[in-house]
Amino acid sequence: MKPEAIQQLYTDTEEMLALQETGYVRQARQVIKLDTAQYTDEAQFSLEKERIFKRIPLMLAASCELNEPGAYKTMDIAGIPVLLVRGKDGEARAFLNSCTHRASPVAKGCGKAARFTCPYHGWSFGREGNLIGIASREDFGDIDPDEHGLTRFPVQEQSGLIWAILDPDAPADFSAFLGDFAEMLGGFGFENWHFGKRTVLEGTNWKLAFDAHLEFYHLPVLHRDTFGPEMGNVAQYQYHGPHFRLRHMGKRGEPTGFDNLSRLHGLPREEWPMEPLFSGEWILFPNVSINSFFQGGRGVILSQVIPGKTVGESVTIQTYLHETPQNDEERTAADELVSFIAHVVRDEDLPMSQDQQHILRSGYQKFVQFGRNEGGLQHFHRWVEHCVSADEARPLEQLVAAAPDLP
Ligand code: FES
Ligand SMILES: [Fe+2]
Structure with a gap:
Protein backbone atom coordinates (compact mmCIF):
# COMPACT_ATOMS: atom_id res chain seq x y z
CA MET A 1 0.00 0.00 0.00
CA LEU A 58 -15.95 -2.23 -13.25
CA MET A 59 -14.87 -4.44 -10.37
CA LEU A 60 -15.75 -7.83 -11.84
CA ALA A 61 -14.13 -10.40 -9.57
CA ALA A 62 -11.92 -10.93 -6.57
CA SER A 63 -8.48 -12.26 -7.46
CA CYS A 64 -9.13 -15.38 -5.37
CA GLU A 65 -12.07 -16.31 -7.60
CA LEU A 66 -9.45 -16.91 -10.31
CA ASN A 67 -6.99 -18.58 -7.99
CA GLU A 68 -4.96 -20.56 -10.54
CA PRO A 69 -4.16 -20.63 -14.27
CA GLY A 70 -7.24 -21.67 -16.22
CA ALA A 71 -9.70 -20.61 -13.50
CA TYR A 72 -12.49 -18.73 -15.24
CA LYS A 73 -15.78 -16.97 -14.62
CA THR A 74 -18.43 -15.76 -17.06
CA MET A 75 -20.80 -12.86 -16.55
CA ASP A 76 -23.36 -10.92 -18.52
CA ILE A 77 -23.15 -7.20 -17.89
CA ALA A 78 -25.88 -5.05 -19.41
CA GLY A 79 -26.11 -7.53 -22.28
CA ILE A 80 -22.34 -7.88 -22.77
CA PRO A 81 -21.11 -11.48 -22.33
CA VAL A 82 -17.78 -11.45 -20.51
CA LEU A 83 -15.25 -14.21 -19.85
CA LEU A 84 -12.64 -13.66 -17.13
CA VAL A 85 -9.76 -16.11 -17.04
CA ARG A 86 -6.34 -16.38 -15.48
CA GLY A 87 -3.59 -17.25 -17.96
CA LYS A 88 -0.62 -19.59 -17.64
CA ASP A 89 1.46 -16.51 -16.92
CA GLY A 90 -0.70 -15.69 -13.89
CA GLU A 91 -2.29 -12.67 -15.54
CA ALA A 92 -6.06 -12.14 -15.28
CA ARG A 93 -7.69 -11.26 -18.60
CA ALA A 94 -11.19 -10.32 -19.70
CA PHE A 95 -12.68 -11.19 -23.09
CA LEU A 96 -15.91 -10.90 -24.95
CA ASN A 97 -17.34 -14.38 -24.42
CA SER A 98 -17.91 -14.89 -28.12
CA CYS A 99 -16.38 -17.28 -30.61
CA THR A 100 -14.87 -15.39 -33.51
CA HIS A 101 -16.39 -17.89 -35.96
CA ARG A 102 -20.11 -17.23 -35.49
CA ALA A 103 -20.56 -15.74 -32.05
CA SER A 104 -21.34 -18.69 -29.83
CA PRO A 105 -20.32 -18.28 -26.18
CA VAL A 106 -17.11 -20.26 -25.62
CA ALA A 107 -17.66 -20.77 -21.89
CA LYS A 108 -20.55 -21.00 -19.44
CA GLY A 109 -20.70 -20.58 -15.67
CA CYS A 110 -17.35 -20.77 -13.94
CA GLY A 111 -14.69 -23.40 -13.38
CA LYS A 112 -11.26 -24.36 -14.61
CA ALA A 113 -10.25 -25.09 -18.19
CA ALA A 114 -7.08 -25.77 -20.13
CA ARG A 115 -8.72 -24.31 -23.23
CA PHE A 116 -12.16 -23.13 -24.34
CA THR A 117 -13.72 -25.22 -27.08
CA CYS A 118 -16.68 -23.66 -28.81
CA PRO A 119 -19.78 -25.88 -28.47
CA TYR A 120 -21.03 -25.01 -31.97
CA HIS A 121 -18.35 -26.12 -34.48
CA GLY A 122 -15.45 -26.85 -32.20
CA TRP A 123 -12.99 -23.99 -32.62
CA SER A 124 -10.77 -23.70 -29.58
CA PHE A 125 -9.17 -20.81 -27.75
CA GLY A 126 -6.32 -20.73 -25.25
CA ARG A 127 -6.52 -19.24 -21.78
CA GLU A 128 -4.81 -16.15 -23.17
CA GLY A 129 -7.63 -15.75 -25.70
CA ASN A 130 -5.63 -16.89 -28.73
CA LEU A 131 -7.31 -19.02 -31.39
CA ILE A 132 -5.54 -22.37 -31.20
CA GLY A 133 -7.72 -24.68 -33.24
CA ILE A 134 -10.04 -24.40 -36.27
CA ALA A 135 -12.11 -27.54 -36.84
CA SER A 136 -11.57 -29.10 -40.32
CA ARG A 137 -9.21 -26.30 -41.05
CA GLU A 138 -8.42 -27.42 -44.62
CA ASP A 139 -12.13 -27.30 -45.51
CA PHE A 140 -12.87 -24.02 -43.77
CA GLY A 141 -10.47 -21.95 -45.84
CA ASP A 142 -7.59 -19.69 -45.15
CA ILE A 143 -7.76 -17.23 -42.23
CA ASP A 144 -5.04 -15.93 -39.95
CA PRO A 145 -5.56 -17.36 -36.43
CA ASP A 146 -3.53 -14.49 -34.96
CA GLU A 147 -6.22 -12.07 -36.04
CA HIS A 148 -9.12 -14.12 -34.69
CA GLY A 149 -8.45 -14.48 -31.00
CA LEU A 150 -11.16 -13.51 -28.50
CA THR A 151 -11.83 -9.79 -28.27
CA ARG A 152 -9.93 -8.55 -25.26
CA PHE A 153 -10.91 -5.89 -22.72
CA PRO A 154 -8.34 -3.98 -20.66
CA VAL A 155 -7.94 -5.32 -17.13
CA GLN A 156 -6.27 -4.02 -14.01
CA GLU A 157 -5.73 -6.29 -11.02
CA GLN A 158 -5.08 -4.36 -7.85
CA SER A 159 -5.58 -4.90 -4.13
CA GLY A 160 -6.78 -8.45 -4.76
CA LEU A 161 -9.62 -7.26 -7.01
CA ILE A 162 -9.99 -7.41 -10.79
CA TRP A 163 -11.33 -4.45 -12.74
CA ALA A 164 -12.07 -4.30 -16.46
CA ILE A 165 -13.32 -1.66 -18.87
CA LEU A 166 -15.76 -3.19 -21.34
CA ASP A 167 -14.32 -1.30 -24.27
CA PRO A 168 -11.49 -3.03 -26.16
CA ASP A 169 -10.04 0.37 -27.09
CA ALA A 170 -10.02 1.86 -23.59
CA PRO A 171 -6.61 2.78 -22.15
CA ALA A 172 -5.05 0.16 -19.88
CA ASP A 173 -4.40 2.56 -16.99
S1 FES B 1 -19.45 -20.52 -33.60
FE1 FES B 1 -17.73 -21.24 -32.58
S2 FES B 1 -16.94 -22.76 -33.84
FE2 FES B 1 -18.62 -21.99 -34.92
FE1 LIG C 1 -31.67 -3.23 2.86
Whole structure:
Protein backbone atom coordinates (compact mmCIF):
# COMPACT_ATOMS: atom_id res chain seq x y z
CA MET A 1 0.00 0.00 0.00
CA LYS A 2 1.23 3.48 -0.83
CA PRO A 3 1.93 5.69 2.21
CA GLU A 4 -0.75 8.16 1.03
CA ALA A 5 -3.36 5.40 1.17
CA ILE A 6 -2.32 4.35 4.68
CA GLN A 7 -2.43 7.99 5.75
CA GLN A 8 -5.92 8.30 4.26
CA LEU A 9 -7.13 5.27 6.22
CA TYR A 10 -5.94 6.91 9.44
CA THR A 11 -7.45 10.25 8.46
CA ASP A 12 -10.83 8.63 7.71
CA THR A 13 -10.74 6.79 11.01
CA GLU A 14 -9.74 9.79 13.10
CA GLU A 15 -12.47 11.84 11.51
CA MET A 16 -15.01 9.12 12.18
CA LEU A 17 -13.95 8.78 15.82
CA ALA A 18 -14.28 12.55 16.25
CA LEU A 19 -17.75 12.48 14.72
CA GLN A 20 -18.76 9.62 17.00
CA GLU A 21 -17.45 11.48 20.01
CA THR A 22 -19.42 14.64 19.32
CA GLY A 23 -22.46 12.79 17.99
CA TYR A 24 -22.36 15.09 15.00
CA VAL A 25 -23.84 13.57 11.85
CA ARG A 26 -22.77 15.07 8.59
CA GLN A 27 -25.75 15.84 6.42
CA ALA A 28 -26.20 16.73 2.79
CA ARG A 29 -26.91 20.40 2.14
CA GLN A 30 -30.44 19.87 0.90
CA VAL A 31 -33.13 17.41 -0.03
CA ILE A 32 -32.93 16.60 -3.74
CA LYS A 33 -35.44 15.23 -6.20
CA LEU A 34 -34.71 12.71 -8.94
CA ASP A 35 -36.86 12.32 -12.02
CA THR A 36 -38.70 9.01 -12.28
CA ALA A 37 -37.39 8.51 -15.83
CA GLN A 38 -33.99 7.79 -14.27
CA TYR A 39 -35.37 4.40 -13.31
CA THR A 40 -37.79 3.62 -16.10
CA ASP A 41 -36.64 5.14 -19.37
CA GLU A 42 -35.00 2.79 -21.92
CA ALA A 43 -33.17 5.72 -23.57
CA GLN A 44 -31.66 6.69 -20.21
CA PHE A 45 -30.65 3.06 -19.70
CA SER A 46 -28.98 2.91 -23.15
CA LEU A 47 -26.91 5.96 -22.20
CA GLU A 48 -25.94 4.34 -18.90
CA LYS A 49 -24.77 1.25 -20.78
CA GLU A 50 -22.66 3.33 -23.18
CA ARG A 51 -21.35 5.92 -20.81
CA ILE A 52 -21.03 3.99 -17.57
CA PHE A 53 -20.88 0.24 -18.14
CA LYS A 54 -18.75 0.40 -21.31
CA ARG A 55 -16.57 3.23 -20.08
CA ILE A 56 -15.93 3.08 -16.33
CA PRO A 57 -13.66 0.42 -14.75
CA LEU A 58 -15.95 -2.23 -13.25
CA MET A 59 -14.87 -4.44 -10.37
CA LEU A 60 -15.75 -7.83 -11.84
CA ALA A 61 -14.13 -10.40 -9.57
CA ALA A 62 -11.92 -10.93 -6.57
CA SER A 63 -8.48 -12.26 -7.46
CA CYS A 64 -9.13 -15.38 -5.37
CA GLU A 65 -12.07 -16.31 -7.60
CA LEU A 66 -9.45 -16.91 -10.31
CA ASN A 67 -6.99 -18.58 -7.99
CA GLU A 68 -4.96 -20.56 -10.54
CA PRO A 69 -4.16 -20.63 -14.27
CA GLY A 70 -7.24 -21.67 -16.22
CA ALA A 71 -9.70 -20.61 -13.50
CA TYR A 72 -12.49 -18.73 -15.24
CA LYS A 73 -15.78 -16.97 -14.62
CA THR A 74 -18.43 -15.76 -17.06
CA MET A 75 -20.80 -12.86 -16.55
CA ASP A 76 -23.36 -10.92 -18.52
CA ILE A 77 -23.15 -7.20 -17.89
CA ALA A 78 -25.88 -5.05 -19.41
CA GLY A 79 -26.11 -7.53 -22.28
CA ILE A 80 -22.34 -7.88 -22.77
CA PRO A 81 -21.11 -11.48 -22.33
CA VAL A 82 -17.78 -11.45 -20.51
CA LEU A 83 -15.25 -14.21 -19.85
CA LEU A 84 -12.64 -13.66 -17.13
CA VAL A 85 -9.76 -16.11 -17.04
CA ARG A 86 -6.34 -16.38 -15.48
CA GLY A 87 -3.59 -17.25 -17.96
CA LYS A 88 -0.62 -19.59 -17.64
CA ASP A 89 1.46 -16.51 -16.92
CA GLY A 90 -0.70 -15.69 -13.89
CA GLU A 91 -2.29 -12.67 -15.54
CA ALA A 92 -6.06 -12.14 -15.28
CA ARG A 93 -7.69 -11.26 -18.60
CA ALA A 94 -11.19 -10.32 -19.70
CA PHE A 95 -12.68 -11.19 -23.09
CA LEU A 96 -15.91 -10.90 -24.95
CA ASN A 97 -17.34 -14.38 -24.42
CA SER A 98 -17.91 -14.89 -28.12
CA CYS A 99 -16.38 -17.28 -30.61
CA THR A 100 -14.87 -15.39 -33.51
CA HIS A 101 -16.39 -17.89 -35.96
CA ARG A 102 -20.11 -17.23 -35.49
CA ALA A 103 -20.56 -15.74 -32.05
CA SER A 104 -21.34 -18.69 -29.83
CA PRO A 105 -20.32 -18.28 -26.18
CA VAL A 106 -17.11 -20.26 -25.62
CA ALA A 107 -17.66 -20.77 -21.89
CA LYS A 108 -20.55 -21.00 -19.44
CA GLY A 109 -20.70 -20.58 -15.67
CA CYS A 110 -17.35 -20.77 -13.94
CA GLY A 111 -14.69 -23.40 -13.38
CA LYS A 112 -11.26 -24.36 -14.61
CA ALA A 113 -10.25 -25.09 -18.19
CA ALA A 114 -7.08 -25.77 -20.13
CA ARG A 115 -8.72 -24.31 -23.23
CA PHE A 116 -12.16 -23.13 -24.34
CA THR A 117 -13.72 -25.22 -27.08
CA CYS A 118 -16.68 -23.66 -28.81
CA PRO A 119 -19.78 -25.88 -28.47
CA TYR A 120 -21.03 -25.01 -31.97
CA HIS A 121 -18.35 -26.12 -34.48
CA GLY A 122 -15.45 -26.85 -32.20
CA TRP A 123 -12.99 -23.99 -32.62
CA SER A 124 -10.77 -23.70 -29.58
CA PHE A 125 -9.17 -20.81 -27.75
CA GLY A 126 -6.32 -20.73 -25.25
CA ARG A 127 -6.52 -19.24 -21.78
CA GLU A 128 -4.81 -16.15 -23.17
CA GLY A 129 -7.63 -15.75 -25.70
CA ASN A 130 -5.63 -16.89 -28.73
CA LEU A 131 -7.31 -19.02 -31.39
CA ILE A 132 -5.54 -22.37 -31.20
CA GLY A 133 -7.72 -24.68 -33.24
CA ILE A 134 -10.04 -24.40 -36.27
CA ALA A 135 -12.11 -27.54 -36.84
CA SER A 136 -11.57 -29.10 -40.32
CA ARG A 137 -9.21 -26.30 -41.05
CA GLU A 138 -8.42 -27.42 -44.62
CA ASP A 139 -12.13 -27.30 -45.51
CA PHE A 140 -12.87 -24.02 -43.77
CA GLY A 141 -10.47 -21.95 -45.84
CA ASP A 142 -7.59 -19.69 -45.15
CA ILE A 143 -7.76 -17.23 -42.23
CA ASP A 144 -5.04 -15.93 -39.95
CA PRO A 145 -5.56 -17.36 -36.43
CA ASP A 146 -3.53 -14.49 -34.96
CA GLU A 147 -6.22 -12.07 -36.04
CA HIS A 148 -9.12 -14.12 -34.69
CA GLY A 149 -8.45 -14.48 -31.00
CA LEU A 150 -11.16 -13.51 -28.50
CA THR A 151 -11.83 -9.79 -28.27
CA ARG A 152 -9.93 -8.55 -25.26
CA PHE A 153 -10.91 -5.89 -22.72
CA PRO A 154 -8.34 -3.98 -20.66
CA VAL A 155 -7.94 -5.32 -17.13
CA GLN A 156 -6.27 -4.02 -14.01
CA GLU A 157 -5.73 -6.29 -11.02
CA GLN A 158 -5.08 -4.36 -7.85
CA SER A 159 -5.58 -4.90 -4.13
CA GLY A 160 -6.78 -8.45 -4.76
CA LEU A 161 -9.62 -7.26 -7.01
CA ILE A 162 -9.99 -7.41 -10.79
CA TRP A 163 -11.33 -4.45 -12.74
CA ALA A 164 -12.07 -4.30 -16.46
CA ILE A 165 -13.32 -1.66 -18.87
CA LEU A 166 -15.76 -3.19 -21.34
CA ASP A 167 -14.32 -1.30 -24.27
CA PRO A 168 -11.49 -3.03 -26.16
CA ASP A 169 -10.04 0.37 -27.09
CA ALA A 170 -10.02 1.86 -23.59
CA PRO A 171 -6.61 2.78 -22.15
CA ALA A 172 -5.05 0.16 -19.88
CA ASP A 173 -4.40 2.56 -16.99
CA PHE A 174 -7.41 2.92 -14.70
CA SER A 175 -5.69 4.86 -11.94
CA ALA A 176 -7.54 8.12 -12.62
CA PHE A 177 -10.81 6.47 -11.79
CA LEU A 178 -9.79 4.09 -9.02
CA GLY A 179 -7.64 6.72 -7.30
CA ASP A 180 -6.52 6.16 -3.74
CA PHE A 181 -9.68 4.26 -2.98
CA ALA A 182 -8.53 1.03 -4.64
CA GLU A 183 -5.16 1.50 -2.99
CA MET A 184 -6.82 1.82 0.45
CA LEU A 185 -8.71 -1.42 -0.17
CA GLY A 186 -5.29 -3.02 -0.52
CA GLY A 187 -5.11 -3.09 3.28
CA PHE A 188 -7.70 -5.88 3.39
CA GLY A 189 -5.11 -8.10 1.67
CA PHE A 190 -7.78 -9.70 -0.54
CA GLU A 191 -5.09 -11.26 -2.73
CA ASN A 192 -4.55 -13.79 0.07
CA TRP A 193 -8.22 -14.34 0.93
CA HIS A 194 -10.40 -17.33 -0.01
CA PHE A 195 -13.50 -17.62 -2.10
CA GLY A 196 -16.43 -18.95 -0.08
CA LYS A 197 -19.78 -18.80 -1.83
CA ARG A 198 -21.73 -16.98 -4.49
CA THR A 199 -25.42 -16.13 -4.47
CA VAL A 200 -27.23 -14.68 -7.49
CA LEU A 201 -30.47 -12.78 -6.92
CA GLU A 202 -32.71 -11.47 -9.66
CA GLY A 203 -33.96 -7.94 -9.35
CA THR A 204 -35.26 -4.84 -10.91
CA ASN A 205 -33.67 -1.66 -12.36
CA TRP A 206 -30.01 -1.68 -11.32
CA LYS A 207 -30.14 1.74 -9.66
CA LEU A 208 -33.24 0.91 -7.63
CA ALA A 209 -31.51 -2.28 -6.49
CA PHE A 210 -28.25 -0.44 -5.71
CA ASP A 211 -29.96 2.44 -3.87
CA ALA A 212 -30.79 0.05 -1.04
CA HIS A 213 -27.05 -0.44 -0.42
CA LEU A 214 -26.36 3.26 -0.04
CA GLU A 215 -28.25 4.29 3.09
CA PHE A 216 -29.23 2.90 6.48
CA TYR A 217 -32.41 4.95 6.78
CA HIS A 218 -34.50 1.91 5.89
CA LEU A 219 -32.81 -0.58 8.25
CA PRO A 220 -35.16 -0.53 11.26
CA VAL A 221 -38.27 -0.30 9.11
CA LEU A 222 -37.95 -2.50 6.04
CA HIS A 223 -35.69 -4.89 7.94
CA ARG A 224 -37.57 -4.83 11.26
CA ASP A 225 -38.09 -8.61 11.09
CA THR A 226 -34.47 -9.40 10.26
CA PHE A 227 -32.09 -6.75 11.63
CA GLY A 228 -34.75 -5.61 14.10
CA PRO A 229 -36.65 -2.42 14.87
CA GLU A 230 -34.01 -1.29 17.37
CA MET A 231 -31.41 -0.91 14.66
CA GLY A 232 -30.25 2.70 14.22
CA ASN A 233 -30.87 4.38 10.89
CA VAL A 234 -27.99 6.86 10.66
CA ALA A 235 -25.08 6.68 8.20
CA GLN A 236 -21.90 8.75 8.14
CA TYR A 237 -20.46 9.17 4.67
CA GLN A 238 -16.87 9.75 3.57
CA TYR A 239 -16.45 10.54 -0.12
CA HIS A 240 -13.44 9.55 -2.20
CA GLY A 241 -13.96 10.75 -5.76
CA PRO A 242 -16.90 8.81 -7.21
CA HIS A 243 -16.54 6.17 -4.49
CA PHE A 244 -17.40 6.40 -0.81
CA ARG A 245 -17.56 4.73 2.56
CA LEU A 246 -20.49 4.66 4.91
CA ARG A 247 -20.61 3.69 8.54
CA HIS A 248 -23.54 2.75 10.60
CA MET A 249 -23.94 5.19 13.48
CA GLY A 250 -26.90 3.67 15.24
CA LYS A 251 -28.98 6.14 17.19
CA ARG A 252 -27.41 9.56 16.69
CA GLY A 253 -23.76 9.33 17.42
CA GLU A 254 -23.61 5.91 19.05
CA PRO A 255 -21.25 3.36 17.56
CA THR A 256 -22.90 0.03 16.84
CA GLY A 257 -22.06 -3.61 16.50
CA PHE A 258 -21.68 -3.08 12.76
CA ASP A 259 -18.72 -0.85 13.33
CA ASN A 260 -15.73 -2.04 15.32
CA LEU A 261 -14.26 1.44 15.71
CA SER A 262 -14.97 1.23 19.43
CA ARG A 263 -11.90 -1.02 19.67
CA LEU A 264 -9.80 2.08 19.07
CA HIS A 265 -11.23 4.23 21.86
CA GLY A 266 -8.61 5.34 24.33
CA LEU A 267 -5.70 3.89 22.37
CA PRO A 268 -2.91 6.09 20.96
CA ARG A 269 -2.73 5.89 17.19
CA GLU A 270 0.55 3.92 17.23
CA GLU A 271 -1.22 1.11 19.06
CA TRP A 272 -4.25 0.88 16.82
CA PRO A 273 -4.94 -2.56 15.39
CA MET A 274 -5.32 -2.32 11.59
CA GLU A 275 -8.61 -4.14 11.17
CA PRO A 276 -10.99 -1.41 12.45
CA LEU A 277 -9.49 1.01 9.90
CA PHE A 278 -11.41 -0.96 7.24
CA SER A 279 -14.74 -0.97 9.04
CA GLY A 280 -18.02 0.07 7.47
CA GLU A 281 -19.26 -0.34 3.95
CA TRP A 282 -17.15 0.49 0.89
CA ILE A 283 -18.95 1.62 -2.25
CA LEU A 284 -17.14 1.27 -5.55
CA PHE A 285 -18.82 3.36 -8.19
CA PRO A 286 -20.83 2.42 -10.15
CA ASN A 287 -22.22 -0.83 -8.76
CA VAL A 288 -20.31 -2.62 -6.01
CA SER A 289 -20.55 -2.58 -2.23
CA ILE A 290 -18.20 -4.35 0.17
CA ASN A 291 -19.36 -5.21 3.68
CA SER A 292 -17.33 -6.72 6.48
CA PHE A 293 -18.63 -9.52 8.70
CA PHE A 294 -17.09 -11.42 11.57
CA GLN A 295 -19.23 -14.54 11.78
CA GLY A 296 -17.15 -17.67 11.11
CA GLY A 297 -14.00 -15.53 11.08
CA ARG A 298 -13.36 -12.30 9.25
CA GLY A 299 -15.08 -12.08 5.88
CA VAL A 300 -16.66 -9.73 3.38
CA ILE A 301 -19.62 -9.90 1.06
CA LEU A 302 -18.97 -8.20 -2.26
CA SER A 303 -22.32 -7.23 -3.77
CA GLN A 304 -22.30 -6.48 -7.48
CA VAL A 305 -25.48 -5.04 -8.92
CA ILE A 306 -25.34 -5.85 -12.60
CA PRO A 307 -27.77 -4.31 -15.07
CA GLY A 308 -29.69 -6.77 -17.22
CA LYS A 309 -30.78 -6.49 -20.83
CA THR A 310 -33.53 -3.96 -20.17
CA VAL A 311 -34.03 -0.97 -17.89
CA GLY A 312 -36.16 -3.06 -15.52
CA GLU A 313 -33.79 -5.98 -14.92
CA SER A 314 -30.67 -6.58 -12.86
CA VAL A 315 -28.96 -9.31 -10.92
CA THR A 316 -27.27 -8.87 -7.58
CA ILE A 317 -24.30 -11.17 -7.16
CA GLN A 318 -23.19 -11.63 -3.56
CA THR A 319 -19.72 -13.12 -3.26
CA TYR A 320 -18.54 -14.17 0.17
CA LEU A 321 -14.78 -14.14 0.79
CA HIS A 322 -13.02 -15.11 4.00
CA GLU A 323 -9.62 -14.12 5.26
CA THR A 324 -8.33 -17.44 6.60
CA PRO A 325 -9.12 -21.08 5.84
CA GLN A 326 -12.20 -22.18 7.77
CA ASN A 327 -12.81 -25.22 9.94
CA ASP A 328 -16.24 -26.94 9.87
CA GLU A 329 -17.63 -24.84 12.68
CA GLU A 330 -16.56 -21.58 11.06
CA ARG A 331 -17.90 -22.71 7.70
CA THR A 332 -21.30 -23.47 9.23
CA ALA A 333 -21.37 -20.06 10.93
CA ALA A 334 -20.35 -18.32 7.68
CA ASP A 335 -22.97 -20.29 5.70
CA GLU A 336 -25.62 -19.05 8.11
CA LEU A 337 -24.45 -15.48 7.60
CA VAL A 338 -24.42 -15.79 3.82
CA SER A 339 -27.94 -17.28 3.84
CA PHE A 340 -29.15 -14.55 6.16
CA ILE A 341 -27.81 -11.74 3.98
CA ALA A 342 -29.24 -13.40 0.86
CA HIS A 343 -32.60 -13.69 2.63
CA VAL A 344 -32.59 -10.00 3.63
CA VAL A 345 -31.86 -8.83 0.09
CA ARG A 346 -33.97 -11.43 -1.76
CA ASP A 347 -37.04 -11.22 0.48
CA GLU A 348 -36.96 -7.63 1.71
CA ASP A 349 -34.84 -5.23 -0.40
CA LEU A 350 -35.49 -6.59 -3.88
CA PRO A 351 -39.28 -7.05 -3.50
CA MET A 352 -39.40 -3.43 -2.30
CA SER A 353 -37.57 -2.27 -5.41
CA GLN A 354 -39.98 -4.34 -7.55
CA ASP A 355 -42.90 -2.52 -5.94
CA GLN A 356 -41.18 0.85 -6.44
CA GLN A 357 -40.55 0.06 -10.07
CA HIS A 358 -44.17 -0.93 -10.61
CA ILE A 359 -45.33 2.39 -9.20
CA LEU A 360 -42.72 4.47 -11.04
CA ARG A 361 -43.82 2.86 -14.28
CA SER A 362 -47.42 3.89 -13.70
CA GLY A 363 -46.35 7.40 -14.67
CA TYR A 364 -48.11 9.17 -11.80
CA GLN A 365 -45.18 9.46 -9.43
CA LYS A 366 -42.98 12.06 -11.13
CA PHE A 367 -39.95 11.99 -8.85
CA VAL A 368 -38.33 10.40 -5.82
CA GLN A 369 -36.47 12.30 -3.10
CA PHE A 370 -33.22 11.83 -1.22
CA GLY A 371 -33.02 13.41 2.21
CA ARG A 372 -30.17 15.23 3.89
CA ASN A 373 -29.52 11.95 5.71
CA GLU A 374 -29.14 10.11 2.38
CA GLY A 375 -26.04 11.88 1.11
CA GLY A 376 -24.59 8.71 -0.39
CA LEU A 377 -27.59 8.36 -2.68
CA GLN A 378 -27.25 11.97 -3.72
CA HIS A 379 -23.57 11.41 -4.45
CA PHE A 380 -24.18 8.24 -6.45
CA HIS A 381 -26.95 9.73 -8.59
CA ARG A 382 -24.91 12.89 -9.23
CA TRP A 383 -22.07 10.73 -10.51
CA VAL A 384 -24.43 8.74 -12.72
CA GLU A 385 -25.71 11.99 -14.17
CA HIS A 386 -22.15 13.33 -14.50
CA CYS A 387 -20.99 10.26 -16.46
CA VAL A 388 -24.09 10.07 -18.61
CA SER A 389 -23.95 13.72 -19.59
CA ALA A 390 -20.28 13.55 -20.71
CA ASP A 391 -19.89 12.03 -24.17
CA GLU A 392 -17.86 8.87 -24.75
CA ALA A 393 -14.84 10.74 -26.12
CA ARG A 394 -14.19 12.42 -22.79
CA PRO A 395 -11.23 10.72 -21.07
CA LEU A 396 -11.69 9.29 -17.59
CA GLU A 397 -9.14 11.72 -16.10
CA GLN A 398 -11.29 14.62 -17.21
CA LEU A 399 -14.43 13.00 -15.91
CA VAL A 400 -12.81 12.69 -12.50
CA ALA A 401 -11.23 16.16 -12.61
CA ALA A 402 -14.61 17.75 -13.30
CA ALA A 403 -16.23 15.95 -10.36
CA PRO A 404 -19.70 17.10 -9.32
CA ASP A 405 -20.08 18.94 -6.00
CA LEU A 406 -20.30 16.90 -2.84
CA PRO A 407 -23.81 16.50 -1.38
S1 FES B 1 -19.45 -20.52 -33.60
FE1 FES B 1 -17.73 -21.24 -32.58
S2 FES B 1 -16.94 -22.76 -33.84
FE2 FES B 1 -18.62 -21.99 -34.92
FE1 LIG C 1 -31.67 -3.23 2.86
